[in-house]
Amino acid sequence: MVDGNNLSRRTILKGAGIAGTASVTALAGCTGGGGSTLEVLHGWTGGDGADAADALFSAFEEEHSDLEYDENPIGGGGNENLDQTVANRLQGGNPPSSFAGWPGANLEQYEDAVGDIESEVWDEADLKDAHVEEAVELCQHNGGFSAVPLGSHRLNDLFYNVSVLESAGVDPSSIDSADALIDALDAVESETDATPFAFSLAPWCILQTWAQTMLGEHGYEAYMNFIEGNGDESAVRDTFEKLEQILGYINADAASVDFTEVNQDIMSGDAAFIHQGNWAAGAYIADDKDLTYGEDWDAIQYPGTEDYYTLHIDSFIYPSDNPTPDDTATWLQFVGSEEAQVAFNQYKGSIPTLTDVSTDEFNPYLTDTIDDFDNASEKPPTLAHGLAVDTSTQADLEDVLNNNFADPYDVDGATSGFMDNV
């Protein structure tokens, strides 16, 4: 929070400078309210994330040209740096106006450090009807609303390299269960030199693939029961057993690479399948790659989850004790609007959480994703990205995986660890 203080000082300085009141005493006096500028923290500093953030803030400027704001991107380490900075500043009593983060159970950690914006934002801008019910629900906290959704990534895509599958003689549309997937992986292994299942053994990656396997093999209800703490042990165990078989087909260096590295192998044809959130597709679509959706790469749903859309949501969160309550409300209303969501998501490789949105601006892959989103029978929340369980449970699950299921694979240990921790 010390650094946080500094940031906010600088913000104030900037704002004060613009207002022409850069007197030292005025600076020392104001800690929020009065002369503060809307300050927004987010973690999109590189690649498509940075482009998406640029588009978002340009759209905001266009709509609210009168409003001074300070964009403060904090990248690196996944969201680790952003989360740390946010935590420090909330802890030090120096919150920003708004910060990017996951809604859902992830909000629990902030307790009273995040506030309620039900009337100022959700009712005022009629957001409750505009967004899908899952998104509306996930933004609630402490009996009110503390976040506004910005967009959604899909977690149950299974991406593949088309030509690798062709040379292995695998028909992707026939893969509808974990066993069928294992057969396909086996075919790739025996018929080609490619890695059948490109993977990173980072705990969060294992967790998200475990969650899709659970969902695919045992269905929505069993999955929801598990995250609510009533998991069926035999289903959890069976999921681990299936996953162990699948992970028998991964790259040798899986324990020391991150997913972006193995994702390169999908593009170069050195690997057949990869399971990732659909941010992975951003790399395929990037201009310099010259890869075509449907011809070079494609996606099916993770086997068994064909009717589902596993939901990930990025949102902007509202800290209580807000330095700029009115401007923050304006910002958050904008975040929930179609303008903002279209501007941001088309570049981010994610989709709006709105019930009805024009797909004109979106590429063919995302258009298909929006279509699935509208037609999915269920939208289960992702387990590995803050929506399903609170941060400390999620960290416990990742610990269990790191200790029991990151090669070698200990089904017993992992099963009991998962049953104990949720």
Next chain:
Amino acid sequence: MTDGGTTEERSTLRRWLDSDIVQSSPFWLPPFLLMGFFVYAAIGWNLLLSLTEYSGFGDPDYSNLGLHNYRAMLDDPGMWAATRNTFVLLVGFTVVCLIVGLLLALLLDREIRFSRSFRTIYLLPFALSFIVTAQFWRWMYNVNNGIVNQFIGLFGIGPYNWLGSPKLVLGSVIFALVWQFSGYTMIIYLAALRSIPNDQYEAARVDGASTVRMYWRVIVPQLRPAMVSATVTLVLFALKAFDFLYATFDGYRPRRGADILATKMVRESFGRSEWAYGSSIALMLFVLSLGVIAPYLYNQYKRGNL
């Protein structure tokens, strides 16, 4: 009488003001207070925090103190793993460093040309930051392109996932740390070797002792004080090793098999905001290090080295 009394009082005061403790206090007291606050007061504060339930946001609540964090440690399987790994690292790293450092020192103590240059090169890794050396070793241990795998590939072995396999990872970390620290032990031994008077070498030679015998019987025993102080430094380093692991594994959570108390402590507090639990692990680390510091200081005091 009264006069005398006052004079006496004044002289007591004078003597006190003139006394060495008062005279010297402007020198040692300010640094002592600064250091004392940041080291000893902080340790006390840490003890207090470890008795609270402080986690997440807000301020610690000091009104309800208890030992629950220490009890929670006993039920935490991660704690056991981390403790075991800490001891493996501590023993493996210390012993190997002491041996390699001794061999280096013995080699260099034999009237070598350019011995100063050799010494400078062997000590070089010790002058680098762990964050820097971790980058080098991540590349050395790279599964596909790393030198380690290419080297053992020459003999038809491997490739191994040095930093990925739970069985190999701790050994790999120890190896890298020995690379970085053996120069340090060498320097300590060299200083001790050079302080051994020449006539002892002579005497051993006159007695017709072979080189190996001479070293074993005459020289090595005299290196014991050097070995003790090197061991203390190495053990205490192994207890707090964090930087290298953080940089090697890109974050608070090392690969399974490489988690030690020092990394777990930082992860619990700064990664998960379990401040009180983190403090209790910190206190355990402090107690462990005290187990090394106290005998060492006592020993130094006995020898009049303090």
Next chain:
Amino acid sequence: MSEQTITTEEAATEHETGGISIGRVGLYATLVGLVGFYLIPIESGLVTSIKTPTALQETFPFLPPAGSGITVEKWQIAFDYLAPGMVNSMLFTIPSTILCALLGSMAAYGLTLVDWRGQIAVLALFIAGIFVPYQAVIVPLFQFWSQYMQLGTRLSFLWGLPLLEPHYATILELIITHTAYGIPIVTLLFRSQYKTMSEEMIEAARLDGASVWRVYRRIVLPLSIPMFAVVFIFQFTQIWNEFLFSLTIIGSTNDPAASATLILSGLGQSLEGTDYPLRMAGAFITALPTLLVYVLFADKFAEGVQT
């Protein structure tokens, strides 16, 4: 060492010719082999840092790339990322090194050359302070700076002044922190020298009526200049290389006060995969000041280490 040993060696060589000289050859071969062992991770890092992605895949990790495989692009990128961190690291390393040296020298003087009862106990506390694991103080330290001191807020009246920036509050915290934790080892270094100083000289000076201050200024300080050099070099390296305080007190690699080691720890993370050439280039840029100091003053550094 002295000539005596050399004569002994020569005498021995005469006795058993052949045998010894083969031994000598083996000895030098071992020493040179060890040079390889200690330098190869560094050398490999250096050649890797100038490789293009193709060269990275196609050349051996320890061989330099050929003509078209060479690029300095990664050095440029790494430098852009690290430059502010280098400035910040300098800003806190140099002041805390100087403060450490001054305070440590004073403490050692007060505890060594002036005799009083109880000084051993105080000294023991100083020495124990060298070994205390930072983990044991890091949570309170973090609390102290972030929740109780909040220098950024307290000193906010300063940030309007020219040349001062808000993130200097964090730098100031680091200066104080590094100074406090550096004092114990520096005190020990100075004490090891002061113990060998001639007591007679100091006694004589004091009998002449010189005050404790005067003795320090006139006799002790001038004599400790070589030790100051050792301490500067040793502490500069230690503080520059430090990481845990940077990580916890600064908090984020994006902070305007981020140190070089902190930025290096997160370098290239948000890009596609682990960019080894970028990381290697970053490692060298970060290590540059310490490497320079080490190469120029290796003996002083060794002297600091061995005490």
